[in-house]
Amino acid sequence: MALYSDKVMDHFQHPRNVGKMEDADGIGEVGNAVCGDIMRMYIKVRDGIITDVSFITFGCGSAIASSSMATEMIKGMPIEKALELSNKAVAEALDGLPAHKLHCSVLAEEAVRAAVKDYYDKHDIAYDPAIFGCDVACAHQHDHDAPAEA
Amino acid sequence: MYVYADNAATTSLSKKALEAMTPYFCETYGNASSLHSPGQRAAEALQRARETVAGAIHADFKEIYFTGGGSEADNQAILTGAAIGARKGKKHIISTAFEHHAVLHTLDKLKKQGYEITLLDVHENGVVTARQVADAIREDTALVTVMFVNNEIGTIQPIAEIGAVCRERGVLFHTDAVQAVGHIPVDVEALNVDMLSMAAHKFHGPKGVGALYARRGVPLVNVIEGGQQERGKRGGTENIPGIVGMAAALEEAVTGLDRNMAYVTALREKLIGGLSKIPHSRLNGDREKRVPGTVNFCFEGIEGESLLLLLDARGIAASSGSACTSGSLDPSHVLLALGLPHEIAHGSLRLSIDAYNTEEEIDHIIRSVPEVVDYLRDMSPVWDALERGETPHLI
Ligand SMILES: Cc1ncc(COP(=O)(O)O)c(C=O)c1O
Numbered sequence: 336m337a338l339y340s341d342k343v344m345d346h347f348q349h350p351r352n353v354g355k356m357e358d359a360d361g362i363g364e365v366g367n368a369v370c371g372d373i374m375r376m377y378i379k380v381r382d383g384i385i386t387d388v389s390f391i392t393f394g395c396g397s398a399i400a401s402s403s404m405a406t407e408m409i410k411g412m413p414i415e416k417a418l419e420l421s422n423k424a425v426a427e428a429l430d431g432l433p434a435h436k437l438h439c440s441v442l443a444e445e446a447v448r449a450a451v452k453d454y455y456d457k458h459d460i461a462y463d464p465a466i467f468g469c470d471v472a473c474a475h476q477h478d479h480d481a482p483a484e485a
Numbered sequence: 486m487y488v489y490a491d492n493a494a495t496t497s498l499s500k501k502a503l504e505a506m507t508p509y510f511c512e513t514y515g516n517a518s519s520l521h522s523p524g525q526r527a528a529e530a531l532q533r534a535r536e537t538v539a540g541a542i543h544a545d546f547k548e549i550y551f552t553g554g555g556s557e558a559d560n561q562a563i564l565t566g567a568a569i570g571a572r573k574g575k576k577h578i579i580s581t582a583f584e585h586h587a588v589l590h591t592l593d594k595l596k597k598q599g600y601e602i603t604l605l606d607v608h609e610n611g612v613v614t615a616r617q618v619a620d621a622i623r624e625d626t627a628l629v630t631v632m633f634v635n636n637e638i639g640t641i642q643p644i645a646e647i648g649a650v651c652r653e654r655g656v657l658f659h660t661d662a663v664q665a666v667g668h669i670p671v672d673v674e675a676l677n678v679d680m681l682s683m684a685a686h687k688f689h690g691p692k693g694v695g696a697l698y699a700r701r702g703v704p705l706v707n708v709i710e711g712g713q714q715e716r717g718k719r720g721g722t723e724n725i726p727g728i729v730g731m732a733a734a735l736e737e738a739v740t741g742l743d744r745n746m747a748y749v750t751a752l753r754e755k756l757i758g759g760l761s762k763i764p765h766s767r768l769n770g771d772r773e774k775r776v777p778g779t780v781n782f783c784f785e786g787i788e789g790e791s792l793l794l795l796l797d798a799r800g801i802a803a804s805s806g807s808a809c810t811s812g813s814l815d816p817s818h819v820l821l822a823l824g825l826p827h828e829i830a831h832g833s834l835r836l837s838i839d840a841y842n843t844e845e846e847i848d849h850i851i852r853s854v855p856e857v858v859d860y861l862r863d864m865s866p867v868w869d870a871l872e873r874g875e876t877p878h879l880i
Contacts, residue, residue, distance in 0.1 A: 344794075347794065348794075350864070354864070364866060368827070369826075371831040373865075373866045392864060392866065393786065393788055393865040394809070395790035395791055395807070396790055396791050397809075398788075398791075399791055
């Protein structure tokens with residue numbers, strides 16, 4: 336199907352870092368099943384560096400590909416850098432997403448941030464709450480565009 | 486092996502239809518309105534096709550109006566019912582919640598023009614009753630429009646009974662039979678319908694051609710204004726190759742109907758049996774009142790688009806009612822009309838088979854779907870929560 340780029344199809348069909356992590360230092364889950372996509376991101380942190388990361392995702396092809404790509408991008412990164420990961424960067428790394436799937440890359444960005452926040456909270460690491468905005472889940476907004484039909 | 490199991494979306498063109506159409510592109514290409522002999526030969530082909538299509542549904546050829554497909558036929562039927570009603574001050578229309586958008590969006594348009602629309606509940610099994618229609622009919626009801634076979638779940642509606650109610654109460658009755666014609670017996674006399682829509686590409690005819698049956702005496706309102714084609718009810722030079730192809734495909738489908746129905750029903754039963762073994766799955770729509778070839782399942786904990794893409798990679802073409810495949814945020818209105826929660830409706834799979842499918846293909850589907858469902862469940866946080874008992878299984 337030409338709906339997605341080869342990169343998206345590759346990450347969808349061969350997702351990197353997929354699976355649960357038993358001894359994660361931080362876990363972030365965003366999205367909801369009613370909307371049709373949920374991402375859960377696990378991170379392992381050593382000396383401020385994300386040494387390992389994995390995900391499980393319920394969602395469409397681009398949701399799974401976005402999760403996979405985001406894990407690859409933040410693996411080995413200092414935490415502060417991972418917090419700078421933007422949905423745009425995820426979408427670009429996938430050679431683009433269809434317009435109505437861009438929210439999947441937003442979800443990936445939010446999942447990373449939620450995992451970092453969980454890590455900070457669990458390890459009593461002080462942070463400025465403003466860096467996470469109001470609530471990590473609330474930025475996840477789709478626009479209800481007109482339904483198409485086949 | 487690549488298995489095409491999306492025949493409710495569209496079908497391949499039958500060889501017979503292709504052969505029947507071929508001469509009308511480069512040899513007999515005249516305009517059926519022309520007086521010269523190439524034109525008259527086209528007009529004769531058009532007439533033969535009209536008689537064939539009429540014969541297939543037990544109508545008179547004067548009651549067949551060729552259109553540019555099923556959607557156009559639906560639009561024209563509904564706008565006709567609305568216009569006839571309005572002349573008598575009747576502006577109430579009854580339909581169902583799970584019609585095709587060709588019907589629902591036309592009704593939306595009429596609503597904005599001051600019509601009142603009642604959409605009947607289709608129940609958990611996806612079947613309306615004649616009783617519901619009888620109860621909904623009012624003094625000012627202009628039209629009842631109920632689909633014959635639902636395109637997503639394949640349930641058959643009691644059209645003959647609804648038709649009888651409408652006839653008794655003097656209300657015009659239309660049925661969208663796009664998923665029925667060529668797949669189950671359709672007899673406009675027995676069904677008591679006043680108008681009926683069909684589309685060639687659902688029964689191995691060409692795309693972009695369909696027909697509206699309108700009982701003698703039903704004054705159709707034009708959707709397309711133009712010349713005197715189709716007795717002035719549908720302007721535009723007739724698509725002769727398409728119409729000829731439609732007639733050939735329909736004749737073939739009707740000739741083989743009994744045999745095909747038995748064959749496809751057997752394949753379907755095997756398919757349902759195989760897929761029902763998947764834990765926390767559910768067959769959507771009534772177990773008995775269904776067209777031979779359309780099967781719709783929901784699998785808990787997974788999302789339909791990823792299921793489709795992985796099935797495609799394994800050589801199976803199917804479809805889904807998930808939001809991601811509809812291009813909107815909400816899953817299919819059909820599945821929601823059955824009362825399914827969003828999170829279940831997102832995990833739907835429609836397989837629509839017909840006489841072109843083989844038993845080996847069904848085996849391939851029965852082998853592949855459980856594997857893909859397992860694979861996706863293994864990476865699904867929703868499934869994880871269900872399995873750990875954090876959220877209750879809904880199916
Ligand atoms: C029930 C039903 N009605 C109407 C249509 C529209 O037909 P067409 O695509 O030929 O306009 C379809 C098929 O898409 C259908 O399944």
